[in-house]
Amino acid sequence: MTGDPEDRADAWFHALADRTRRDILRRVLAGEHSVSTLARSYDMSLTAVQKHVAVLEGAGLITRRRSGRESLASADGVELRAVARLLTELESHWRDRITRIDALLAEEGSADRPPAAAPPTP
Amino acid sequence: MTGDPEDRADAWFHALADRTRRDILRRVLAGEHSVSTLARSYDMSLTAVQKHVAVLEGAGLITRRRSGRESLASADGVELRAVARLLTELESHWRDRITRIDALLAEEGSADRPPAAAPPTP
DNA sequence: ACAACCCACAACCACTGGGTTGTAGGTTCT
DNA sequence: AGAACCTACAACCCAGTGGTTGTGGGTTGT
Numbered sequence A, B: 001m002t003g004d005p006e007d008r009a010d011a012w013f014h015a016l017a018d019r020t021r022r023d024i025l026r027r028v029l030a031g032e033h034s035v036s037t038l039a040r041s042y043d044m045s046l047t048a049v050q051k052h053v054a055v056l057e058g059a060g061l062i063t064r065r066r067s068g069r070e071s072l073a074s075a076d077g078v079e080l081r082a083v084a085r086l087l088t089e090l091e092s093h094w095r096d097r098i099t100r101i102d103a104l105l106a107e108e109g110s111a112d113r114p115p116a117a118a119p120p121t122p
Numbered sequence C: 001a002c003a004a005c006c007c008a009c010a011a012c013c014a015c016t017g018g019g020t021t022g023t024a025g026g027t028t029c030t
Numbered sequence D: 001a002g003a004a005c006c007t008a009c010a011a012c013c014c015a016g017t018g019g020t021t022g023t024g025g026g027t028t029g030t
Helices: A005-016 A019-030 A035-039 A046-058 A078-112 B005-016 B019-030 B035-039 B046-058 B078-112
Strands: A063-067 A070-074 B063-067 B070-074
Touching: A005 A019, A005 A046, A005 A078, A005 B005, A005 B019, A019 A035, A019 A046, A019 A070, A019 B005, A019 B078, A035 A046, A035 A070, A046 A063, A046 A070, A078 B019, A078 B078, B005 B019, B005 B046, B005 B078, B019 B035, B019 B046, B019 B070, B035 B046, B035 B070, B046 B063, B046 B070
Parallel strands: none
Antiparallel strands: A063 A070, B063 B070
């Protein structure tokens, strides 16, 4: 993990950009699952599922602990909230524009119809 | 666009999984930009930027309109909110688990220390 | 001790993704 | 008309991704 926000975002979105991984994430968010248990749900080899789990783990979206011969994957929603927050920050660029446009319109409006009492520039 | 939610999610996250595309999205959310204007900001060919814009458009994250010889890209935050909503839905799996665990703990607690007055099963 | 099971890892393969260059067509400006 | 500009598209290259099989090692149950 490099710590660079852009790298983290790359890892997050890349991990989420596969439907199998999203499904694994759903299951794991609902409770701990072993890799082989997860693998039984998909029409692919165990190794493939292993790799998907590794990608999710590398992105910090899930964690694993060993219990005897099996490796249990679990996840909390905290990291997902971080991803959602990033999207909200992106969206704020748009909201900024909207408020900027509103400000312009208001200014224009006041230019067309100047205040009756005091002039705007003291 | 297939309309299948999983396909849409694939497209969304894949589009967001590239820092150049995220940056383009930021700029475009802040206001309309032509493709060549965008291209000037990056150390890559115009064609590469064109492709990035096409991916974002394919994912429904931005739209384009032609104005004379240039193609202006713009975006609103609505689609991004949809992505964030999807993440929140994923996270809800986790919250469900937490509330389930809380319920179990509460049940256990009441079994250890049953109510003094009325029995729980009427 | 042995079989059955779960996992890790290496090697390989087909396909996609991000990047390039080159060519060509429509627009704007002078 | 001609130059400069913006975009579109095809063809290609290389790296990475998602998938496979095979091997091997630790764990559990009989």
